[in-house]
Amino acid sequence: MKKIIDSIFVLSFIFTSSAVFAKTQISWWMEARAERDPIVMEKLVNAYNSSQDEIELVIEFTAQEVLGEKLRTALISGGGPDIVRAAGPSFIKEYQMAGMLENLDSYADQYGWNDKIVPWAYNSGVFDGSLYALPLTYESMIMLYNKTLFAENGWVVPTTLEELEDVASKAKAMDMNVYSYGSTGWQPTHEHLVGIYLNNYAGPENVYKALIGEKKWTDPVFVEAIELLRKHMVDEGYWSGSLENYYAIDWDQFHDAFSARDAAMMTIGTWTFQRTEMNFSSIDDDWGWAPLPSLSSNSPDQNFMLAIGTSIGLNPNSKNKDAAASMLNWLFSNKDVVINLSNSLEFAEFNLPLYYEDSDFPTDVNPKIKDFLSTFGKVTGEGNYGYCTWAFWPADPGVHIWKDMEVVWAGDISVADYMADHQKLWDKARDKGTTLSIPNR
Amino acid sequence: MKIFLNKSLIAWYFILPVLLIHLFVIAIPSISSLALSLTDFRGMGKLNYIGFENFIELFDDRYFIKAVYHNIIWTIAFLTIPVFVALVCAYLLTGIKRGQLFFRLAFFFPYMLASVVNCQIWKYLFSPIYGIGTVLSGFGLDLFTTSPFTTKEYSLFAVAFVDGWHFWGFLVVIYLTGMYQVDSSLYEAADIEGASKYQKFRYITLPMIRPVLVFTIMIITIWSIPVFDYVFILTKGGPAYSSEVIGTYMYSQAFERFNVGYSSAIGTMMFFYVLIIVGLFGVLRRLGWEV
Incomplete structure (x- = not known):
């Protein structure tokens, strides 16, 4: 009898402790690209997951052709990932109009996103005076x-x-x-x-x-x-x-x-x-x-x-909105992570529209791309x-x-x-x- | 309890699972689509009832009318060329004693390939960089230097050709099976009377395989309405809507422009069109045709 009680005690301890110490998992569906995905896994997912112990980011790669439809179907049925990705503001607007994006105003105030992201890009996710999406990649x-x-x-x-x-x-x-x-x-x-x-x-x-x-x-x-x-x-x-x-x-x-x-x-x-x-x-x-x-x-x-190639927002059905917002803030606050990731992709993706200084760029950045980034900033900055x-x-x-x-x-x-x-x-x-x-x- | 074990109900029990699947996969979505065609639904969010506005707009939509016209051309093309070629080929194959299996397999092979594979092969064949045009130009021949899939005058026919090329082998096998059912004594009698090969085909083979022939005509007519895959993969309905068919136009409205209500109205029109075709064959059957 004692053995049974001991076993129950040990099992319940394992169960409760794992529940208490389990990480909050947040999901993100991203379009699949064979040569890019390992870089994203290493320089975004692993970098984030090893940076803290509370949240675990899980990215699911899906074929680009079906991602939009899959995401839309999931959102309509009340499911879907915590982080919602769309191919730019016009798609994001459709989600926002359908009530499928969380209003990010409180997170924007909490994390000061307005000060971190360049205005034109930040405003691409503002609808009816509220922020619904963040710009993940700017392009031209x-x-x-x-x-x-x-x-x-x-x-x-x-x-x-x-x-x-x-x-x-x-x-x-x-x-x-x-x-x-x-x-x-x-x-x-x-x-x-x-x-x-x-x-x-x-x-x-x-x-x-x-x-x-x-x-x-x-x-x-x-x-x-x-x-x-x-x-x-x-x-x-x-x-x-x-x-x-x-x-x-x-x-x-x-x-x-x-x-x-x-x-x-x-x-x-x-x-x-x-x-x-x-x-x-x-x-x-x-x-x-x-x-x-x-x-x-x-x-x-x-x-x-100007263009935003990818925008991201939060799923209003998500049970982990705070955790997902915290992850997004980590990304938008760590220029070194962003540049490291984007540089590995020759600045074709994850080109976050943040305020960069010349000193932010490591020496291994392709000089042609560095020239583009600084020229783009200078020219667009002049209006x-x-x-x-x-x-x-x-x-x-x-x-x-x-x-x-x-x-x-x-x-x-x-x-x-x-x-x-x-x-x-x-x-x-x-x-x-x-x-x-x-x-x- | 006895009433549930009634013999007359047993067949229904076996059909029931399939009926249930059809109910959820076909019937409910179809009825939903009919209902959505009366709304301004954009694929998500709220929807508003707008009556027959989508249908009124549809009759005024030059690209929808163009797509319908292309579907009619497509149907006529498939009812003539592949049917004729398959009939002739099947008939000729009946006369081959050795190596017939090879030909049957060769003709049927494209039908077994995925549409994406077939399309990719033809796309590469007509590529202006790697295609046969560049090979021929090496010999001084100025042929196929531009892809017919990208030329508005030929795109629809080029896609129909590729789809027909993959499909006609299927018809050969069906017609061949039908021809083997024909009583050989009829041909023996015709031989005694000195009938030519054409006369035997015209007066024995064709009438005897009429049910098979009419069946293939019916399925080709019905299958030509929702045609989508070959057009979508090869041209996406372009260039300039020159190969747009109802299926690709419906897709574009629903998934590119988010006009799901409008797209449902197109689907409803397709549904009624198929109903008319099936009804027509029903009338023919009542008139005594072997349909």
């Missing part, structure tokens, strides 16, 4: 060029439309494409180009006015911008030689084509750094980056489009920034801007009709209240 569109090729031929990196068209004709004369780029595998790639022409031809000031409803998208300046894009894409075949080739080429192919000198330049987002660096590391050529050329006098000489479509367009106009661009390129509708359709969708979005917060100028 840039131009890459083959530095060695440019040097060999004495070409000047274009900063204006005239210079661009000059380099384009020289590249074509050498039987080379102007830009390497393609949309197979990711149809919304078109919006990268639309965004460039809206911001760098019509200019960020006009885009801002249209975003806040002070200007119509049917304004001639926007029609001219898209007309120029149509000309460069369809008539001139700037991207991969022809519209059909642009449609047929995927991420791997256009990167390979760029490093193989099939094209002189590449229009792309800053998420390419890792891949481009990898491709050029095995060849003799060198690459460089530059701001996208200003295509008219409406656009400042140097101008970077020279534009707006990426996937960060500041509501869902319906946000899809129209790339999906129906193909109809213009096909010659099925005019640019004016396209912009008129676009304006109608914006009017609808304003009526429904699905517009996003736009960084002031």
Whole structure:
């Protein structure tokens, strides 16, 4: 009998002590990427879990194509992870409108997030005056060029439309494409180009006015911008030689084509750094980056489009909201962890929009990327920034801007009709209240 | 108790599990979808009843109309080319005594491959960088330099070709099975009368396999409505909606634009279309057709 009582005592002790000392587990669903995931595990998950004894972060990697639907279904049914991830503010806005995001105001006050995150990025998660999401990765569109090729031929990196068209004709004369780029595998790639022409031809000031409803998208300046894009894409075949080739080429192919000198330049987002660096590391050529050329006098000489590629918030159904908020605060407060993680990914991801000093960056940061980060900070700090479509367009106009661009390129509708359709969708979005917060100028 | 052990109910007991699964997987979601088509639901959050607004908008939506038109083209294409080729091939195979299994396997093989694999093969074949166009241009031939999947004039037909290529082997096997059921004495009699190969096909084989033929026509017509995978993988409905079909348009509305109510209205239209087709075959059956 004594043995039984002793056993019960020991077992109950083990049970209660394990419950008392068990860590609070918080979950986060993230899109899977084979080459990136081990780095995230080592430099984020392990780093956080070993930094304290109370909370255990668990990341579940899911295929990118299904993550959004899986997350949405889980949230609707009252489940889902503690930390909710979405591909930027327009998706976050949909979750917020559906009541599927926790209001973060109290945590923001408690942890002082407003002082840690740069204002335009912080405001991308503010809806109806309250914070619902934090920006996990900021990005921008840039131009890459083959530095060695440019040097060999004495070409000047274009900063204006005239210079661009000059380099384009020289590249074509050498039987080379102007830009390497393609949309197979990711149809919304078109919006990268639309965004460039809206911001760098019509200019960020006009885009801002249209975003806040002070200007119509049917304004001639926007029609001219898209007309120029149509000309460069369809008539001139700037991207991969022809519209059909642009449609047929995927991420791997256009990167390979760029490093193989099939094209002189590449229009792309800053998420390419890792891949481009990898491709050029095995060849003799060198690459460089530059701001996208200003295509008219409406656009400042140097101008970077702002975008948040990933936003994160908290699941209102979570039982561990405090623990999850504490984890997020750890991430947003540890610049060394963030830079270490982001540097391992060539600043393509986990590029948190915090206030950085030059001294924050370790010596092993790729000088090209360090140059971009400091230039981006300086230029945008002076107010020279534009707006990426996937960060500041509501869902319906946000899809129209790339999906129906193909109809213009096909010659099925005019640019004016396209912009008129676009304006109608914006009017609808304003009526429904699905517009996003736009960084002031 | 006895009433539950009634022999006439036993069949129902065996059917019941399947019925329950259908109830939860098919019936309830279908009814929900019908209800959602009358709302402005965006996939989550609140929904508002908006009557037939989605349907009114649908009839005014040029891309939906285009998608319907593409589905009709798709159905006609599948009812003609693969059926004709499969019939001819199956008939020719009946005359082959040695190596027939090889041909049957070869024709059927694409049907066993996953659609993603089939699509990837064809995508690579027509890639402007690695595809046959670059190989042929090495020989001075200017063919397939651009992918037909990315050309608005050909994209729908190119996708239909790939889907048809994977599908026709399935028809060959079905028709071949039907042809083997035909009484051989009919052919022997025809041989005695000096009938040609074409005459035997036209006046013996075709009438005798009519139930199989009509069945395949029915399933092709029904399967052509929700066509999705090959279009989605190869072109996503593009370029410029040139290969958009109802299925991909419905997906785009629901998962890209969050217009779930509108997407449900498209689904409802598809449902009624299938009902009409099935009803049509029901009428034909009542008229004495061997359907």
